Amino acid sequence: MKTRAVIALGANLGDKEKTISKAQKQIGKLRGVELVANSKKYRSQALTEQGVDPNEPEYINAVTIIDTSLSPKKLLSRLNEIENKFGRIRSTKWAARTLDLDIIIFGTSVVETKSLVIPHPRAQERAFVLIPWLEVDPEAALTGLGPVKELAEGMDSMVWVIQ
Template sequence: MKPLRKVVFSVGSNLGDRLANLQGAVDAIRDTPDVIVVDVSSVYETDPVAMADGSPQFLNIVIVGESTLEPRTLLERAQAIEDAFGRERPEPHASRTLDVDLVMVGNTETTQADLTLPHPRAHERGFVLVPWAEIDPSAELPGHGAIAPLLDTVGGEGVTKRDDLIIEGD
């Protein structure tokens, strides 16, 4: 039997019904065989990063889970969920209905053409670190260390908790 490994997803949406898109992603990840959702962060509204001026704000969450699945399988699942919500990829850094990023899978460190783990910019992104620290404050990002000092360096500017928006459990 394969061991369970910690899996972290960062999920965001800045087009359409943003909250429904996030909820759908959480539901789809919960429905994934061999993935156990351990916790889901609060919803945060965030400023777009590396996008054109005037781009709509994002809603973001982080999902922490456990899985026996291989990183490639988890990446394919994340992309299938994006596709199911009408994700288009006209250019990098474009607005999107749904973005499901695989942040880490256990201690896996790999760089391939279409899969880099841990996510190559997670340690620089407040919209990943703030919600992740909320639900897993002692977490560590392979190759970068504990997320708390990473968050201290990056800061949480442009990341606002939205207590009025709730992701429903099962």
């Protein structure tokens, strides 16, 4: 049995566009994963613990939708392996990064462990997640919060499509 999952991708260090493209391909090649859709790439300002910071390098973001037979924990493990291949260093929370892969939803599952929270706890606040997601799934819903279309209202000006 396969479960539909939404993965948000982001990078603000290195060759960001190339990294996002390659990461999307690697996600689609994972055993137990079937690629459903990749969004276009979007630019967004860096988000830090204090909020948007125009002094930090801009992010390139995208969303990938998959169907998977992996468990949420196993999927997270595989995504962490991809991040590591791209030189991801986990120094501090909110730090700039070569690649960040987040599971936004996993079917309608609700998961709360030390290493994984699904649905992603801040997805509804993030234009760089909602706008690309809406592009590839106009009928999308964020578990427990409602239609992505409604959550994304007024956020169009916070991201810029580049592809």
